[in-house]
Amino acid sequence: MTVLGAIEGGGTKFVVGIGTSDGTIIETESFPTTTPEETMERTVQFFLNKGVEAIGFGSFGPVELNRASDTYGHIAKTPKPHWSGYDVVGHLKRHFQVPIGFDTDVNAAALGEATWGAAQGLNSCLYITIGTGIGAGAVVEGKLVHGLTHPEMGHIVVPRHVDDTYAGKCPYHGDCLEGMAAGPAIEERWGVKAYELGEDHQAWEFQAHYIAQALMNYILILSPEKIVLGGGVSKQRHLFPRIHEKLRQLLNGYVQHPAILTDSASYIVSPGLEDRAGITGSLALAVQALREQC
Amino acid sequence: MTVLGAIEGGGTKFVVGIGTSDGTIIETESFPTTTPEETMERTVQFFLNKGVEAIGFGSFGPVELNRASDTYGHIAKTPKPHWSGYDVVGHLKRHFQVPIGFDTDVNAAALGEATWGAAQGLNSCLYITIGTGIGAGAVVEGKLVHGLTHPEMGHIVVPRHVDDTYAGKCPYHGDCLEGMAAGPAIEERWGVKAYELGEDHQAWEFQAHYIAQALMNYILILSPEKIVLGGGVSKQRHLFPRIHEKLRQLLNGYVQHPAILTDSASYIVSPGLEDRAGITGSLALAVQALREQC
Numbered sequence: 001m002t003v004l005g006a007i008e009g010g011g012t013k014f015v016v017g018i019g020t021s022d023g024t025i026i027e028t029e030s031f032p033t034t035t036p037e038e039t040m041e042r043t044v045q046f047f048l049n050k051g052v053e054a055i056g057f058g059s060f061g062p063v064e065l066n067r068a069s070d071t072y073g074h075i076a077k078t079p080k081p082h083w084s085g086y087d088v089v090g091h092l093k094r095h096f097q098v099p100i101g102f103d104t105d106v107n108a109a110a111l112g113e114a115t116w117g118a119a120q121g122l123n124s125c126l127y128i129t130i131g132t133g134i135g136a137g138a139v140v141e142g143k144l145v146h147g148l149t150h151p152e153m154g155h156i157v158v159p160r161h162v163d164d165t166y167a168g169k170c171p172y173h174g175d176c177l178e179g180m181a182a183g184p185a186i187e188e189r190w191g192v193k194a195y196e197l198g199e200d201h202q203a204w205e206f207q208a209h210y211i212a213q214a215l216m217n218y219i220l221i222l223s224p225e226k227i228v229l230g231g232g233v234s235k236q237r238h239l240f241p242r243i244h245e246k247l248r249q250l251l252n253g254y255v256q257h258p259a260i261l262t263d264s265a266s267y268i269v270s271p272g273l274e275d276r277a278g279i280t281g282s283l284a285l286a287v288q289a290l291r292e293q294c
Numbered sequence: 295m296t297v298l299g300a301i302e303g304g305g306t307k308f309v310v311g312i313g314t315s316d317g318t319i320i321e322t323e324s325f326p327t328t329t330p331e332e333t334m335e336r337t338v339q340f341f342l343n344k345g346v347e348a349i350g351f352g353s354f355g356p357v358e359l360n361r362a363s364d365t366y367g368h369i370a371k372t373p374k375p376h377w378s379g380y381d382v383v384g385h386l387k388r389h390f391q392v393p394i395g396f397d398t399d400v401n402a403a404a405l406g407e408a409t410w411g412a413a414q415g416l417n418s419c420l421y422i423t424i425g426t427g428i429g430a431g432a433v434v435e436g437k438l439v440h441g442l443t444h445p446e447m448g449h450i451v452v453p454r455h456v457d458d459t460y461a462g463k464c465p466y467h468g469d470c471l472e473g474m475a476a477g478p479a480i481e482e483r484w485g486v487k488a489y490e491l492g493e494d495h496q497a498w499e500f501q502a503h504y505i506a507q508a509l510m511n512y513i514l515i516l517s518p519e520k521i522v523l524g525g526g527v528s529k530q531r532h533l534f535p536r537i538h539e540k541l542r543q544l545l546n547g548y549v550q551h552p553a554i555l556t557d558s559a560s561y562i563v564s565p566g567l568e569d570r571a572g573i574t575g576s577l578a579l580a581v582q583a584l585r586e587q588c
Contacts, residue, residue, distance in 0.1 A: 024377065062550065065368050076550055077550055085472060108391060108571050118472065123438075123441070124441035124442075124570070138515075139441070140434045140437070140439050140441065141435070141437040141438075141440065142434070143434070143435040143437070144518065145434050145435070145517065146418075146433075146434075146435065146517060147417070147418035147434065147516060147517035147518050147519050148418075148513070148517045148519050148551050148553055149517050149549060149550070149551055149555075150547075151514060151515055151516065151517050152514045152517075152548065152549065153514055155514050155548060156510070156514050156515065157452055157453055157507050157511060157544070158451055158452070158453070158510045158512060159451055159452070159453045159454065160453065165316045169335060172545075172546045172548040173544070173545075173546060188477060213451050216450070216451060217451060217511055218448045218515065220446045220447055220449050221432075221441070221445055221447050221450065221511070221512065221515050221516065222439060222441060222445065222515065222516070223439065223440060223441035223443050223444060223445050223446075224441050224447065225441050236434055237326070250451070250467070250469075251338050251466075252466045252467060253466065253467040254446065254449060255441050255442075255443060255446065256356065256370055257443055257445070259442055260442075286457075
């Protein structure tokens with residue numbers, strides 16, 4: 001049995017785990033994200049003597065994914081103290097002479113959902129998480145989307161809701177998607193946390209508006225075969241029918257596919273891997289790294 | 295020498311051509327798009343006895359690209375009279391027993407630019423054309439983007455310019471990108487054709503606003519290594535610096551790459567294949583079809 005390591009490196013906490021190439025997570029541990037040295041050392045300690053044959057690392061961003069770059073595997077410039085420029089992959093390589101798969105946390109989750117989750121068996125999918133931030137990763141023709149850098153889909157611009165006067169919370173873009181629809185924007189706009197708002201609160205009308213417009217743009221640009229909606233917001237089950245309805249209205253019959261015209265409830269879904277999308281996605285990065293080596 | 299056929303099937307005119315696998319177009323002919331029977335018959339006549347070993351067809355859309363579908367290679371439901379459901383690939387196959395590559399016209403152009411044009415040697419690019427409509431195709435990790443259907447990037451939503459009161463011309467979405475920034479919207483809004491407007495006209499401020507916001511979203515979602523801007527609007531050279539400037543302001547340092555921070559003039563460029571992007575892209579589809587067969 002091939003034993004693989006998985007790291008879900010979030011900005012707030014790290015989850016590390018051991019799993020197998022069929023997507024099973026056997027053992028996990030989690031701890032707060034502190035300084036890079038301390039956090040990575042604790043990560044290394046977890047994997048020591050476990051015989052991992054590859055490690056997958058889904059990291060908070062931005063990260064350098066260009067393999068031709070001298071800074072491949074580093075955290076890029078980030079407001080998070082001490083982490084800018086830290087060589088996370090290098091740190092792992094000093095301790096483990098095994099293939100290391102490295103990508104963004106949302107790309108890892110997208111790969112996990114495509115491999116063992118809600119998009120299993122499909123060539124494409126989009127994974128989006130809405131929580132303290134908004135991020136998304138995508139699989140196209142069986143491969144994770146990269147290019148100039150990695151996608152930063154949470155920061156796209158979409159039209160404001162006509163009744164929404166909130167300025168927006170993104171320090172870079174003000175009223176981009178994340179600035180209007182992530183958890184901190186909801187909390188600042190209404191003075192309470194999202195989960196404290198009743199189902200008939202106007203906040204959910206706004207949320208459905210922003211999420212449906214974002215999905216419209218993702219669909220028109222990427223045409224994913226499945227959309228997996230994760231993060232805190234996906235726990236609000238009542239939001240899904242609102243999003244489906246808004247999206248149908250927005251697209252207005254333009255994309256002629258049953259998934260959108262009649263069957264959006266099975267097109268836009270919760271993560272098949274539930275709360276394990278992140279760590280299992282990192283396991284999928286390990287599997288991919290092992291395969292690429294062969 | 296391998297002789298290949300290329301078809302740029304537009305809604306207004308068809309361009310057919312013969313070329314070679316190095317991207318050279320040897321001979322072309324063009325004629326108006328009339329009924330499907332007449333147009334396809336004229337296409338067939340052009341290729342008869344020319345010994346083509348594969349044909350690439352970049353078609354106006356929407357088209358069915360799912361190879362598992364009974365209607366693969368058909369034009370999908372379109373307002374264009376007589377063409378809805380027409381089996382264009384089937385028509386070709388009845389006359390030519392060779393591999394046929396089939397995709398949208400903008401995907402073909404994107405592949406052409408990635409193979410022999412402005413994005414040659416890169417793993418990803420975006421090709422966008424702004425003319426009587428707005429369409430775009432993309433290459434990601436070396437492959438054209440498909441999924442549920444094909445992208446329809448011209449119809450994304452972006453925030454309106456604050457001074458723009460025009461309702462929008464898209465019959466499906468009103469003020470989507472195409473509804474606000476394609477040629478017919480410019481003409482209806484200002485009462486004259488785009489090329490008749492002076493360089494200091496407010497119309498160009500609006501155009502730069504809509505195009506820069508669209509590019510922002512494409513970049514954040516696809517992260518292409520090069521953006522190729524074609525179609526009638528790309529002839530307006532004065533528009534490029536305006537777009538670069540607006541895009542820099544919008545992204546506001548968020549995407550930390552020199553292509554965007556300092557070097558956008560060589561990141562967002564005119565087609566390397568100039569006005570032959572469409573037909574040469576269709577030739578690239580033929581090359582791809584031949585390779586896939588091997």
